[in-house]
Amino acid sequence: MSVLRHVLACTATALVLAGCGISTGSDVIRGDRAAAEQREEAARERLAAEQQRRSSLPSRPDGSAEVSVSGEQSLLKRAVEALQSRNSSMSYGVRVQPADSGFEDLCAGRIDLLQTSRPISRDELARCRANGLSVGSPVTIGFTTAIVVTRNRVDLGGDCMTVAGLQQLLRRGSTIRNWQDVGFADKPFGAMTLPLSSGVMQTIGRVVFDKPIGEFLASDLRGDLRTVDGESRIGSYVSGDDLVALLDRRVAAYRTSYAQRRRSEFAATRRRLVNEASRRVVAQIGRENRARSRRKEAVRDPEGLRRRNAQRVAAAQRSANRVADRQERVAVARAARQFRNQNLAETLAPGRLGIVSYPYYEAHADMLRPLEVDPRDGRGRDSEAPNCRFPSQATINAQSYPLARGVYVYGDDRRLTSVAARTLIAYVLDENATLVQRDELTPLSTASANRVRRRLRIAVPDPPSGDRGTTTTTTTPAQPSSPPSSGVPGIGAAP
Structure with missing residues (x-):
């Protein structure tokens, strides 16, 4: 009997709730289905509106592209000029304007490619999407690095x-x-x-x-x-270099002052060397004269002998002077070299x-x-x-070095794969090492460039015959276990 009363009570409760406007389970399911259908309809309407807005954007042939850059010597502009100088069948228009204007034109469909060094903002990305444009990840063509x-x-x-x-x-x-x-x-x-x-x-x-x-x-x-x-x-x-040049001037001045300070000492050494040389020659002449006397050999030309003996003494004196000059130069050079070495560490410190x-x-x-x-x-x-x-x-290419920024090319995914866009970007990749020199950029590695090629369906060139089957490894110096400690927060200090 209690079970029957419980069933009747539950039935009565359900009828009361339905009568008060409270949904039952089936009503909830029908409501969810209606809400889902409304969302789907809204999504279809948005997609249709985006497609309509996209269809209303300016259109260009597959072999034509409009390019926006921020400077007259921007890399992409120079690449366009190089292609056109080769009588390329592609047609390019280039406008020079700030990046903000470039993104505005990109989202409005007025340009196809935008070179910039800053990422697209959320608002700019939303405007592009609202116009049915798919501006995804940019193409990196180099890196600005400090x-x-x-x-x-x-x-x-x-x-x-x-x-x-x-x-x-x-x-x-x-x-x-x-x-x-x-x-x-x-x-x-x-x-x-x-x-x-x-x-x-x-x-x-x-x-x-x-x-x-x-x-x-x-x-x-x-x-x-x-x-x-x-x-x-x-x-x-x-x-x-300026400090080394200054040191060289100091060394020259020191050389002069050192020579002056040692002038009397050098003069005394010179006199000693000259006198010793003279005495040696005179002593030799004396021995020769005594030998002739013992042999009782007459001197046929006394005046000529005296001239020759005087010349021998003068030659010995000149030789002694040369020795003194050489010793003085060596002493001055040694002193100057010592002075430079003593001050070089301070100069380079x-x-x-x-x-x-x-x-x-x-x-x-x-x-x-x-x-x-x-x-x-x-x-x-x-x-x-x-x-x-x-x-x-x-x-830098792995974007793990902190002081580096990419140089990007933005564009709608469909326009990035146009013939004109791929021709231009292929040229930038092929000539990357040369093009980036003008802007002092770090070029793309071969692996990075090839990733861009594969993304845009550009042919990847075969490696040189000598490089087939080889792998190039870049070695990075060992990192210190921890930076030096510091009393200034954030400067070489451990956390």
């Missing part, structure tokens, strides 16, 4: 600095004047860089100071930072720092020594273990 260098074979007392440490060294108001302030050796600190407009320094601004490209200003840097045009001047500064591109460092690795860079930047990652990165083409 290498922090010191003089080779000069021990600064450390090999690695964090990104946060570099900011402490370079920032406005920095009180660091000696490398020991950052836990390195007791050497005075000085630095020289390229102008802020250079890609090298914009990389420092972006990575070290977290400044957008173009917004890194002189007011962000310490006032005693020297800025020059031309990396060769930075190389000379870091190598201390100053810890001068320079910031150059990777190609310049690579070409002058015999005189420049790079600091390794730890990516810790003091913005939430300081708990990570030290991870010093040595600059090399391998670490």
Whole structure:
């Protein structure tokens, strides 16, 4: 009986709930299905709208492409000019404008390819997608890299600095004047860089100071930072060529003063050598005269004998003077050499720092020594273990070296595979090592270039016959177990 009452109660409850407008299980299922259908319909409408907007965008033939670059000498513009000079059947238009305008034109379909050194923003990506464009991962065509260098074979007392440490060294108001302030050796600190407009320094601004490209200003840097045009001047500064030249002038002055101080001593030595030479010749002449006397040999030409004897004495004196000259030169040169050696270490000791591109460092690795860079930047990652990165083409292409930015080509995925786009990018990849030199960029490795080729369905060239079946390995110097300790947070300090 209790069971029957329970069933009747449950049935009554269900009827009451239905009568009050509360959905039962079947109603819930029908509601979910309706909501799903509405979402699907909304998605179809959005897709149709995007396709309509895409179809309304400007269209171009497969053999034509519009290109946007930020400068008259940009790599992609020079590549277009080189292709056109070869009477290429492709047609290209190039417009020079800021990256912001380039992305606006890209999302509006007015251009096909955009060279830029900054990633696309979320808003820009959303605008492109709203127009039915698929702007995915960019094509990397090179790297802008900043290498922090010191003089080779000069021990600064450390090999690695964090990104946060570099900011402490370079920032406005920095009180660091000696490398020991950052836990390195007791050497005075000085630095020289390229102008802020250079890609090298914009990389420092972006990575070290977290400044957008173009917004890194002189007011962000310490006032005693020297800025020059031309990396060769930075190389000379870091190598201390001016200090070596100054030392050479000091050595020349020391040579003169040393010779003057020793003048009386040298003169006394000269007189002694000359007198000894004269006495030896006169003594020899005396022995010859006595021998003739014993032989009772008459001198037929006494005057001639006297002249010859006088000439012998003069020749001996000249020889003694030459010996004295040689001894004086040797003594002065030895003293000057000792003076130079004693002062050379002090001359090369100053810890001068320079910031150059990777190609310049690579070409002058015999005189420049790079600091390794730890990516810790003091913005939430300081708990990570030290991870010093040595600059090399391998670490730069792998994008593991912190002070490197890619140079990108953005485009809609469908337009990137057009004949015109692939022809241009294939040329950039084939001539990459030559093209990047003008902009002091780090070129793509063979593996990186081939990945781009495969992505865009560009033929991958066969390796040279001598390289078939071989593997090239890049060796990176061993990393230190930990950076030197420091009293300044973020500079070579363990977390």
